[in-house]
Amino acid sequence: MRQTFKKEEKLNSLKIINDLFVNGKSIMVFPFKIIYYQQPIATLFPAQVLISVSKRKFKKAVDRNKVKRLIREAYRKNKHIIYDNLRTVDKQYAIAIMYIGDKILPYSFVEEKIMASLNRLCEQFKKE
RNA sequence: UACACAAACUGUUCUAUCGUGUUGCGCUUUAUGCGCGAUAAGGAAAGUCCGGACAACAUAGAGCGCCAAGCCUUGUGAAAGCAAGGGAUCUAGAAAUGAAAGUUUUUAGAUACAGAAAGUGCCGCAGAGAAUAACCACUUGUAUACGAAAGUAUAUGAGAAAGGGUGAGAAUGUGAGGUAAGAGCUCACAGUUUGCAUUGGUAACAGUGUAAACGGGUAAACCUCUUGGGUUGCAAAGCCAAAUAAGUUACGCAUUUGAAAUGGCUCGUUUCAAUUUUUUCUGCUUCGGCAGAUUUAUGGCGUAAUGGGUAGGCUGCAUUAGAUAAAUGAUAGAAGUCUGUUUGCUUAGGCAAAUAGAUACAAAAUCCGGCUUAUAGGUUUGUGUUUUUU
Numbered sequence: 105m106r107q108t109f110k111k112e113e114k115l116n117s118l119k120i121i122n123d124l125f126v127n128g129k130s131i132m133v134f135p136f137k138i139i140y141y142q143q144p145i146a147t148l149f150p151a152q153v154l155i156s157v158s159k160r161k162f163k164k165a166v167d168r169n170k171v172k173r174l175i176r177e178a179y180r181k182n183k184h185i186i187y188d189n190l191r192t193v194d195k196q197y198a199i200a201i202m203y204i205g206d207k208i209l210p211y212s213f214v215e216e217k218i219m220a221s222l223n224r225l226c227e228q229f230k231k232e
Numbered sequence: 233u234a235c236a237c238a239a240a241c242u243g244u245u246c247u248a249u250c251g252u253g254u255u256g257c258g259c260u261u262u263a264u265g266c267g268c269g270a271u272a273a274g275g276a277a278a279g280u281c282c283g284g285a286c287a288a289c290a291u292a293g294a295g296c297g298c299c300a301a302g303c304c305u306u307g308u309g310a311a312a313g314c315a316a317g318g319g320a321u322c323u324a325g326a327a328a329u330g331a332a333a334g335u336u337u338u339u340a341g342a343u344a345c346a347g348a349a350a351g352u353g354c355c356g357c358a359g360a361g362a363a364u365a366a367c368c369a370c371u372u373g374u375a376u377a378c379g380a381a382a383g384u385a386u387a388u389g390a391g392a393a394a395g396g397g398u399g400a401g402a403a404u405g406u407g408a409g410g411u412a413a414g415a416g417c418u419c420a421c422a423g424u425u426u427g428c429a430u431u432g433g434u435a436a437c438a439g440u441g442u443a444a445a446c447g448g449g450u451a452a453a454c455c456u457c458u459u460g461g462g463u464u465g466c467a468a469a470g471c472c473a474a475a476u477a478a479g480u481u482a483c484g485c486a487u488u489u490g491a492a493a494u495g496g497c498u499c500g501u502u503u504c505a506a507u508u509u510u511u512u513c514u515g516c517u518u519c520g521g522c523a524g525a526u527u528u529a530u531g532g533c534g535u536a537a538u539g540g541g542u543a544g545g546c547u548g549c550a551u552u553a554g555a556u557a558a559a560u561g562a563u564a565g566a567a568g569u570c571u572g573u574u575u576g577c578u579u580a581g582g583c584a585a586a587u588a589g590a591u592a593c594a595a596a597a598u599c600c601g602g603c604u605u606a607u608a609g610g611u612u613u614g615u616g617u618u619u620u621u622u
Contacts, residue, residue: 107250149264154557165595177562180251
């Protein structure tokens, strides 16, 4: 699978985001909080993702961008974990990845934690 | 030479792998499309403090409120602003003069540099008191005590801003007169402010003369004065527009309740009455309606069309960035620059190698011009201090 992260894989519909935060379920894997919600989405990808970093934790735009880019990079390289899973059951999910740490962590640590998060997401999907 | 400060300029590079936004060309099995190219982060993109462009609304004139600017001349600029020169005030240093205070000259720096003599407010600590000044000491009236008396002490009233003490600042300074003691109360000299005249200067302003006055500071407190500004900002503004509900129009279908007649019964049809409702006319009216006549719908269901407009999207928005939960990146390696340490060489200024560390501040969001603030390292200029040599 190609390790792309295109515009259609990003979550940008205001209505879906509202539904996600109102009705979604969440899991915690430090330093991330992940909210997910099953919902049909007008895209060919099995999931859309939004990445959020709080302005309260990182006051400078440069730092927020840095964290978002690290997360995006880690997700891009490891999204096949959930994509393979969802293609077999033919469902679509909206997912929000929220950064709740207060420091910029090295990429190797971020990638490790993203992989752990995605694996736990797959377990949750199977239960439903 | 080293260090510090200020200003201006500059503010890292390459390779590999996997990727992102916009865009050009080509290809295919038309989709998780692919391939080859082009292009994509600042000096402050920041703060959102000024000025404009642009947009909508408003627009007879004026006022209130709010905001901005505020010594002079010249240049530059669309404006805001910026630059140069000059003036004034303040601070620090030097020189001259003088017994000293001080004055003059000069050098450097600073100034949100209109008004405190229109009004209101405020002025830490200390001090009696910070703007209706009486704590101590001073002068004096009265009462009491002591005393032969002069007077002394205590209490209380009045006068007085000259002395003491506090303070950054205490009601202009020195001398004389004056007085119970005192006081710009009066006088002389000096100082300050304002008006007028005059001389120099484009002007700010400076000098001289004259008259009046003497008044604490603070406008980066309110405020007053002069000049300028219509209001709101791209979340402006314009356009396209799904589903659902409801609105409008057209067409079609069906026709509320009761009684009677017809009929063997049901359905149906007809008539009458009641209810609801529309249009028009007439009469009455307390102007809300009421009564009568006339007319046939109203409401419901279905189909189609249609206006507004929600989700969403496009323009605004890019003459080589143009994102929109917001692209311009991540990882690995190498180099450059600076600093420290060690080693070697050296013509003693440095040079080379190894190793360790550092490599800033900071992310476009309609666009321009400024202002302010942040900034590792490097370069240049200026100033100050120190050391060495002459």
